[in-house]
Each structure stands twice: as structure tokens, then as C-alpha cells.
Amino acid sequence: MAEKARKRKPKPRKRLSAKKPPYTVFISHSSKDIWIAERMLDLIERSGADCRIDKRDFEGGGDISQQIKNAVRDSQEAVILFTPNSKDAHWVSFEMGVASQAEIHVTPILYNVEYKDLELLSGKIALDLNTAFNSKYIEDLKKRIGTWKQSKN
Numbered sequence: 001m002a003e004k005a006r007k008r009k010p011k012p013r014k015r016l017s018a019k020k021p022p023y024t025v026f027i028s029h030s031s032k033d034i035w036i037a038e039r040m041l042d043l044i045e046r047s048g049a050d051c052r053i054d055k056r057d058f059e060g061g062g063d064i065s066q067q068i069k070n071a072v073r074d075s076q077e078a079v080i081l082f083t084p085n086s087k088d089a090h091w092v093s094f095e096m097g098v099a100s101q102a103e104i105h106v107t108p109i110l111y112n113v114e115y116k117d118l119e120l121l122s123g124k125i126a127l128d129l130n131t132a133f134n135s136k137y138i139e140d141l142k143k144r145i146g147t148w149k150q151s152k153n
Contacts, residue, residue: 022050023145026075026104028095029053030086036111037081040133044079047138048145065094072098076148077105079137081129082113082121096120105144109133 025044029037034055041051052071059067068091072078078099086092099106108118108126115126127137 021074023048023148024050024052024075024077025141026072026078026095026099027051027053027081028078028086028092028099029081030083030089030092031055032085033081033083033111036083036129040079040081040109043134043138044141047142049141064091068095069098072102072104075099075102075104077107077141077144080106080108081111082108082118082126083111084113087113087118093120107137109137 027037027041027044031054037053037055041053044051052075054067057071058064072095078095080092080096080099082092096106096108106124108121108124109129110118110126111129115121118126127133
């Protein structure tokens, strides 16, 4: 006589964690300026934010424009590093546009370039890397992180 098939109890679903994702900053830069971008990344992460940067977070062989869109969409803000290497770079302009469309906080950071030479920045307040990044930007970032954490409670 054949045994009756046992009914299996479905496995309980894992509960999704209610833990908030970290406050995230997307860093836009020219690949020629990776050494500057990595210093910025270190300071930003020490301030309590997570970072998205192409060298570390983008998958090789992937669709670069889609990876940029995803990284920006998953971020609360972006810093755009403008240097002589990046001021006319296609991808930096693209990343600035994606960040603006996503309506996230965007801070242009200038290094050895003049604001007046960057039409893309019209209407944006830019900070100088040498004089305002470590002080003004990082301090303001810490305040935005604190406000964001409070709003997520």
C-alpha cells in the first residue's frame, strides 16, 4: 500500500529587516583624479556616510550609464569633483545631470578650476577642495546625516 504524501509546512518567510540603509554619497570624478576622489571618500566615510564610487562599486562589463543611475538613485546626495581633468568630461556631466534629475543634494567641489568656466554649475554653490571640503562640506554633511537619521525614526 502506497504511503500518503505528507503535506509539507511552508518554510516561514524571513522578515525583512527594518534597519535603515546608511546615508549614502555618490562621488563623481574623472578617472584621472581617482587619488583625490579616494581621499574625499575616506573623509566622507569617516563622517558617518556610506559612499558609491565607480572604481569600487561598479561591476566590470556592466552598463555604465545604468550603474550610474542606480548608484545615484540609491544615494541621498552627490559630490561632483571638478578639476582640469573633469571639467569637460562626458561622464562627469552625465553624473551631474542624473543627480540633478534625481533631485538629491548636489555639491560641486572645485580643484584648480574657476567657477566662471563651468557653465554646468550655473545656480549651484560650489566649494573649493583646498579651503572648504574638510571644514564646510564635511561639517554640513554631518548635519545632513543627523537630520536624515532623525527623519527615518
